[in-house]
Amino acid sequence: xxxTLTHLERLEAEAIQIMREVVAEAEKPVMLYSVGKDSAVxxxxxxxxxxxxxxxxxxxxxxxxxxxxxxxxxxxKAARDAGMELIIHQNAEAIERGINPFDHGSLHTDMWKTxxxxxxxxxxxxxxxxxxxxxxxxKSRAKExxxxxxxxxxxxxxxxxxxxxxxxxxxxxxxxESIRVFPISNWTELDIWQYIHLENIEIVPLYFSxxxxxxxxxxxxxxxxxxxxxxxxxxxxxxxxxxxxxxGCYPLTGAVESTAKTLPEVIQEMLLTTTSERQGxxxxxxxxxxxxxxxxxxxx
Amino acid sequence: MTASPDSPAIYxxxxxxxxxxxxxxxxxxxxxxxxxxxxxxxxxxxxxLIGRLLYDSKMIFEDQLAxxxxxxxxxxxxxxxxxxxxxxxxxxxxxxxxxxxDVAYRFFATEKRKFIVADCPxxxxxxxxxxxxxxxxxxxxxxxDARKGVLVQTRRHSYLAKLLGIRNIVLAVNKMDLxxxxxxxxxxxxxxxxxxAASIGINEFTPMPISGFKGDNITDTSVNTPWxxxxxxxxxxxxxxxxxxxxxxxxxxxxxQWVNRPNLDFRGFCGQIATGTVHPGDAIRVxxxxxxSTISKIVTMDGELEEAVAGQSVTLCFEDEIDCSRGDVIVAxxxxxxxxxxxxxxxxxxxxxxxxxxxxxWLKLGTQMVSATVQAPKYTVNVNSMEHMAAKTLELNAIGVxxxxxxxxxxxxxxxxxxxxxGFILIDKISNATVAAGMLxxxxxxAQNVHWQATDVSREAHAMLKNQKPxxxxxxxxxxxxxxxxxxxVEKALHLMxxxxxxxxxxxxxxxxxxxxxxxxxxxxxxxxxxxxxAKLMADAGLIVLTAFISPFRAERDMVRAMLPExxxxxxxxxxxxxxxxxxxxxxxxxxxxxxxxxxxxxIDSPYEPxxxxxxxxxxxxxxxxxAAEHIVRQLMPLK
Numbered sequence: 001x002x003x004t005l006t007h008l009e010r011l012e013a014e015a016i017q018i019m020r021e022v023v024a025e026a027e028k029p030v031m032l033y034s035v036g037k038d039s040a041v042x043x044x045x046x047x048x049x050x051x052x053x054x055x056x057x058x059x060x061x062x063x064x065x066x067x068x069x070x071x072x073x074x075x076x077k078a079a080r081d082a083g084m085e086l087i088i089h090q091n092a093e094a095i096e097r098g099i100n101p102f103d104h105g106s107l108h109t110d111m112w113k114t115x116x117x118x119x120x121x122x123x124x125x126x127x128x129x130x131x132x133x134x135x136x137x138x139k140s141r142a143k144e145x146x147x148x149x150x151x152x153x154x155x156x157x158x159x160x161x162x163x164x165x166x167x168x169x170x171x172x173x174x175x176x177e178s179i180r181v182f183p184i185s186n187w188t189e190l191d192i193w194q195y196i197h198l199e200n201i202e203i204v205p206l207y208f209s210x211x212x213x214x215x216x217x218x219x220x221x222x223x224x225x226x227x228x229x230x231x232x233x234x235x236x237x238x239x240x241x242x243x244x245x246x247x248g249c250y251p252l253t254g255a256v257e258s259t260a261k262t263l264p265e266v267i268q269e270m271l272l273t274t275t276s277e278r279q280g281x282x283x284x285x286x287x288x289x290x291x292x293x294x295x296x297x298x299x300x
Numbered sequence: 301m302t303a304s305p306d307s308p309a310i311y312x313x314x315x316x317x318x319x320x321x322x323x324x325x326x327x328x329x330x331x332x333x334x335x336x337x338x339x340x341x342x343x344x345x346x347x348x349l350i351g352r353l354l355y356d357s358k359m360i361f362e363d364q365l366a367x368x369x370x371x372x373x374x375x376x377x378x379x380x381x382x383x384x385x386x387x388x389x390x391x392x393x394x395x396x397x398x399x400x401x402d403v404a405y406r407f408f409a410t411e412k413r414k415f416i417v418a419d420c421p422x423x424x425x426x427x428x429x430x431x432x433x434x435x436x437x438x439x440x441x442x443x444x445d446a447r448k449g450v451l452v453q454t455r456r457h458s459y460l461a462k463l464l465g466i467r468n469i470v471l472a473v474n475k476m477d478l479x480x481x482x483x484x485x486x487x488x489x490x491x492x493x494x495x496x497a498a499s500i501g502i503n504e505f506t507p508m509p510i511s512g513f514k515g516d517n518i519t520d521t522s523v524n525t526p527w528x529x530x531x532x533x534x535x536x537x538x539x540x541x542x543x544x545x546x547x548x549x550x551x552x553x554x555x556x557q558w559v560n561r562p563n564l565d566f567r568g569f570c571g572q573i574a575t576g577t578v579h580p581g582d583a584i585r586v587x588x589x590x591x592x593s594t595i596s597k598i599v600t601m602d603g604e605l606e607e608a609v610a611g612q613s614v615t616l617c618f619e620d621e622i623d624c625s626r627g628d629v630i631v632a633x634x635x636x637x638x639x640x641x642x643x644x645x646x647x648x649x650x651x652x653x654x655x656x657x658x659x660x661x662w663l664k665l666g667t668q669m670v671s672a673t674v675q676a677p678k679y680t681v682n683v684n685s686m687e688h689m690a691a692k693t694l695e696l697n698a699i700g701v702x703x704x705x706x707x708x709x710x711x712x713x714x715x716x717x718x719x720x721x722x723g724f725i726l727i728d729k730i731s732n733a734t735v736a737a738g739m740l741x742x743x744x745x746x747a748q749n750v751h752w753q754a755t756d757v758s759r760e761a762h763a764m765l766k767n768q769k770p771x772x773x774x775x776x777x778x779x780x781x782x783x784x785x786x787x788x789x790v791e792k793a794l795h796l797m798x799x800x801x802x803x804x805x806x807x808x809x810x811x812x813x814x815x816x817x818x819x820x821x822x823x824x825x826x827x828x829x830x831x832x833x834x835a836k837l838m839a840d841a842g843l844i845v846l847t848a849f850i851s852p853f854r855a856e857r858d859m860v861r862a863m864l865p866e867x868x869x870x871x872x873x874x875x876x877x878x879x880x881x882x883x884x885x886x887x888x889x890x891x892x893x894x895x896x897x898x899x900x901x902x903x904i905d906s907p908y909e910p911x912x913x914x915x916x917x918x919x920x921x922x923x924x925x926x927x928a929a930e931h932i933v934r935q936l937m938p939l940k
Contacts, residue, residue, distance in 0.1 A: 016613035
C-alpha cells in the first residue's frame with residue numbers, strides 16, 4: 001500500500017531536510033526573521049525540523065524601526081513560543097542619520113536592510129543565514145539556488161554558484177564566505193497561505209482586513225501606522241477596510257481594500273484577484289530587475 | 301492509456317473558489333506534487349509551452365498579463381497574439397551579460413497536482429543544466445518540432461533523461477499547427493523516435509501531438525487531431541505515477557542527517573526517508589556498523605506516527621542504545637544495501653577545470669562525505685551520437701564511465717535502484733566548488749554483499765581479559781635478513797612474560813592461506829593484504845601478533861597500518877644489507893635467483909623499499925638475533 005504525499009507534505013519534508021543539512025554542516029547558522037507570513041512559515045518549519053529540541057540557532061530581525069506596530073508586537077512572542085533567542089539589529093549609522101523612507105527613498109532600504117544585514121552577520125559571525133525567499137516571487141528568482149553563496153563582502157557572484165542535484169547540497173566554503181539558504185524556494189504564495197491555514201500558524205493580524213487609517217500616495221494605499229507619518233497639507237487619513245498581502249516597512253507597503261477577515265477569505269481573495277503579490281511593494285518599482293540588483297548588493 | 305476527450309477541463313476552478321472556498325481549500329490540500337523537466341531548444345517552442353501551461357492553469361496575474369500583452373506587441377514574434385514565451389524568457393538581459401543560467405524553476409497547479417517545472421535554457425551548458433534539472437524530475441517532456449522531426453538534440457535530451465533515471469518520458473511533437481495536424485507525419489516521427497529510444501534503453505514513452513502556441517492537446521483534447529486517442533498533456537501530467545510512490549514499495553533506507561538529543565532521555569535520528577516505509581516495532585540495521593535494533597517510535601511535532609513513508613522527513617527512535625550518527629544509514633534489518641569502497645560510475649563533469657585522475661575530491665552521497673579518487677575514464681559518451689570515445693580526463697559537460705574509490709567504505713545502492721544511495725556529487729577540496737555529479741552502478745569488490753556482523757564482546761573486552769594491549773609487530777626486511785629468527789625470539793620472550801601472542805610466518809602462510817599466490821607484484825600486494833587482514837582479526841581478538849614477511853612495498857605496509865587503531869601497528873625493520881643476506885643465503889634462494897631460476901626475487905630483480913621511519917630498527921650485522929630480540933622487547937614496554 002502506498003500513500004500519496006500531498007504537495008504540502010512534500011514541500012514541508014524538503015524544507016526540513018534542507019534545514020537539517022545546514023545545522024549539521026554549518027558552524028554558526030541563523031534564521032532571518034522579518035515577522036511576515038513567509039517568516040512565520042519558516043519558523044514553524046524550523047520547530048518541526050528539530051522537535052523536541054528547540055531550533056538550534058537564533059532568530060535575527062534586521063530592524064528598520066519602520067515596521068508596523070503589530071509586527072513588533074508579534075515578534076517577541078513568536079521567538080518565545082519557539083524557545084529561541086531573538087537578536088534584533090538596527091544600523092547605528094542609519095539611526096544617527098535619521099534615515100527614513102519618506103525623505104531618503106532607496107537609501108532607506110539600502111542602509112537599514114542591506115547594510116544592516118551585513119553588519120549583523122559580521123558582528124555575530126554567522127556563516128549561514130536562512131531566508132524565506134521564494135522562486136515564484138519574481139522572474140529573476142526563478143533560477144536562484146537553494147544554497148546561495150556570498151563572498152566575504154556578502155556579494156552575490158552569479159557566475160560562482162553551484163549546481164544543485166537531487167537533494168545534495170554542498171555547504172563547504174572558505175572561512176570568510178557565507179551562504180544564504182532558502183528552504184521554501186519551491187513554495188508559491190498559495191502554498192504559503194494553505195500551509196498557514198492547515199497548520200494553524202499565527203500571523204500578524206495585518207494580513208486580515210480591518211478598518212485602518214489610510215492615505216493614497218502614488219497610487220498606493222498606505223497605512224498611517226504612527227505619528228511619524230508626515231501628512232501633506234489638507235491630507236486626512238481615511239478609515240478604509242484594508243489588509244496587506246506582504247509586510248515590510250509600513251510607509252513602503254501598499255494595502256489592498258478587502259473584506260477578507262478569515263484565512264479562507266484571504267485565500268479566496270488572493271485566488272480571485274488578478275495582480276501579483278509584489279505589486280504592493282515599492283521596492284520593486286524602482287527600476288527594472290531591481291530585485292536582481294539588490295541581491296548583488298546583498299539585500300538578502 | 302485511456303482517452304478522455306469528453307472530460308471537462310476540471311482545473312478551471314474559479315467557480316468553486318467563489319462559491320465555496322472551504323471546499324476548494326479541501327480539494328487543494330490533497331493535491332500531489334509532480335516535478336518535471338522540459339527539454340528542447342528555443343526553436344522547439346519550449347518557452348511557449350511552459351508559458352501556455354502557466355497561462356492555462358491561471359498562474360498569470362493581470363499585471364503580469366498586461367506586461368505580457370504589451371511586451372508581445374513590442375518584441376513578440378507572434379504578431380498581435382500573445383507570445384507566451386515572453387512569460388518565461390525573462391532572462392535575456394542576463395544572457396547578454398554572459399551570466400550562466402542553469403536551471404529556472406516554474407510553478408503551476410491544477411486541482412489534482414502542483415507542478416514544478418525545471419526549465420533549462422542554454423546550448424553550450426546544456427548537459428550540465430539538464431542533468432541538474434533532471435536529477436529531481438519524475439517526468440521529462442521531450443519537445444520535437446513537428447517540421448523537423450528527430451534531431452541530434454532530441455537524442456541528447458533522451459539520453460540524458462535516461463541517464464538520470466527518469467522513468468516517464470513524454471514525446472511532445474510540437475507545432476502540429478504548422479504541419480496542418482498531419483497524422484502521417486506525426487506517426488513517422490513517433491516511429492523514428494521509438495527506434496532510437498529502444499537503442500538507448502527507453503522502452504516506454506508517451507507520444508502526443510501538440511501545439512503550445514495554439515493550445516492543441518494541452519488542456520483539452522484538440523478537435524484538430526481527431527485521430528489522437530491519448531490524453532492531453534495536462535491530464536497526463538496529472539495522472540502519471542509519481543516516483544515517490546514507487547519508492548515506498550522498496551526496502552527502508554534513511555540517511556541520518558542529525559542526531560536530536562535535547563536531554564539524556566531522548567535520542568532521535570533525523571532524516572528524510574529515501575525509500576520504503578517504517579513503523580514502530582520494525583527491525584532495523586544501522587550501516588556501516590551493522591548494529592541492529594527496533595524502532596521504538598516515530599517522532600514529529602504533530603505527534604508520534606504509526607507509519608512514515610518515503611519522502612517524509614522524520615525523527616526515528618530506537619529501542620536500544622546503539623551507535624548511530626550523521627552519515628550512517630538506517631535500513632531494513634533483513635534487506636540491507638551494499639557497503640563498498642570501489643565502484644564503477646558514470647560521471648558528469650560540471651566544472652571548467654577538468655578532472656584530474658587520482659586526485660582526491662570530496663564525495664557526498666546522501667549524508668556521507670568521504671574522500672574519493674577517480675581513475676582515468678574508461679570512455680566518454682558523445683551525447684549527440686552515443687558513441688564511446690577514449691579519453692584521459694573529463695572536461696566541462698563531458699560524461700564518462702570511470703572507476704571511483706573512496707577512502708572508507710560507504711553505504712550505497714546502484715543508482716538505477718535507488719537514486720538517494722546511488723547519486724553523488726564531487727567537490728573540489730581547495731575551491732569547494734561542486735565539480736561533478738555521478739551515479740554509482742556497482743561495486744568492484746567481491747565482498748560487496750557481506751555485511752559487518754556486529755558482536756557484543758568488543759575488541760576492548762578481548763584485550764582487557766588478556767590484560768594487554770593488542771599489537772601487530774610487523775617485521776620487514778630482505779629474504780635472509782633474520783626476520784623469522786628474531787620474531788621467534790621475541791615471541792618466546794613475550795610468552796615468558798605471560799603475553800598472548802601469535803607468530804604469522806611468511807613461508808608458513810604461503811603453504812596454506814596464500815598458496816594460490818605467486819611472486820608477481822600484484823600477488824605480493826595481495827599476499828600482504830591477506831596477512832594484514834588476518835593479523836587485524838587476531839589483534840581484534842586481543843593478541844599480540846608477530847608477522848615475518850619481506851613485505852617489500854611501503855604502500856602495503858602503510859595499508860596495514862591504516863587498518864588498525866593508532867599505535868597498534870609497530871613496524872620493525874630488520875636491517876641487513878643485501879650482500880650480507882645474500883652471503884648468508886640460508887635457504888639457497890639467492891643462488892637460484894642469480895641463476896635465473898627464481899623470478900621476481902626481492903633485492904635481485906624485484907625492488908625492496910626500506911621503511912623511512914620504522915618504529916623499531918635492528919641492525920643484524922651488529923646484533924645477534926637474541927640481542928635484537930631483547931632490544932625489540934625493551935622498546936615495546938610497557939605492554940599493558
